[in-house]
Amino acid sequence: MSLLTILRYPDPRLHKVAKKVSVFDTRLKRLAEDMAETMYDAPGVGLAASQVDVHEQVIVIDTSDTRSDLRVFVNPELLWTSDERIIYDEGCLSVPGIYDGVERPARVRARAFDVDGKMFEVEADGLLAVCIQHEMDHLKGKVFVDYLSPLKRNRIKARMLKEERELQREKKRAS
Numbered sequence: 001m002s003l004l005t006i007l008r009y010p011d012p013r014l015h016k017v018a019k020k021v022s023v024f025d026t027r028l029k030r031l032a033e034d035m036a037e038t039m040y041d042a043p044g045v046g047l048a049a050s051q052v053d054v055h056e057q058v059i060v061i062d063t064s065d066t067r068s069d070l071r072v073f074v075n076p077e078l079l080w081t082s083d084e085r086i087i088y089d090e091g092c093l094s095v096p097g098i099y100d101g102v103e104r105p106a107r108v109r110a111r112a113f114d115v116d117g118k119m120f121e122v123e124a125d126g127l128l129a130v131c132i133q134h135e136m137d138h139l140k141g142k143v144f145v146d147y148l149s150p151l152k153r154n155r156i157k158a159r160m161l162k163e164e165r166e167l168q169r170e171k172k173r174a175s
């Protein structure tokens with residue numbers, strides 16, 4: 001297994017639309033394993049393939065306190081969303097250090113495939129429901145800051161670009 005590099009907002013590759021997975025092979029299993037390792041290492045509760053520059057419909061999620069409930073969703077679809085909505089303070093491994101409220105349906109029912117190509121359905125509420133929707137957005141090229149006001153988004157963009165420049169400078173100094 002290996003750690004993958006997570007793209008940082010506002011990298012334009014985060015806005016690519018992911019394609020459906022058509023072959024359930026060892027390459028897909030390896031990708032899901034590497035994504036899980038990257039998510040646990042970060043640490044985060046979810047990661048979409050788009051965030052590691054693989055533009056295929058794969059997400060990994062673990063919202064458990066014990067970090068022992070890994071869920072892999074391949075080609076996920078929402079079958080149903082509740083009329084009831086909640087505002088949750090979301091964060092994202094591609095936008096480190098930024099948290100802000102996003103309003104979404106409180107409950108969802110989703111259908112997806114596991115890495116072996118077996119279809120499953122899940123009904124979720126709370127953090128898992130938020131996480132499924134957040135990660136599925138990534139596959140459509142959407143980052144949670146896209147829901148915020150243009151003013152907030154521009155501030156976040158400026159802060160991320162400044163941090164990116166500092167990171168590059170540090171890297172240069174270290175080499």
Ligand code: NI
Nearest residue numbers: 091092093094
């Ligand atoms: Ni995210």
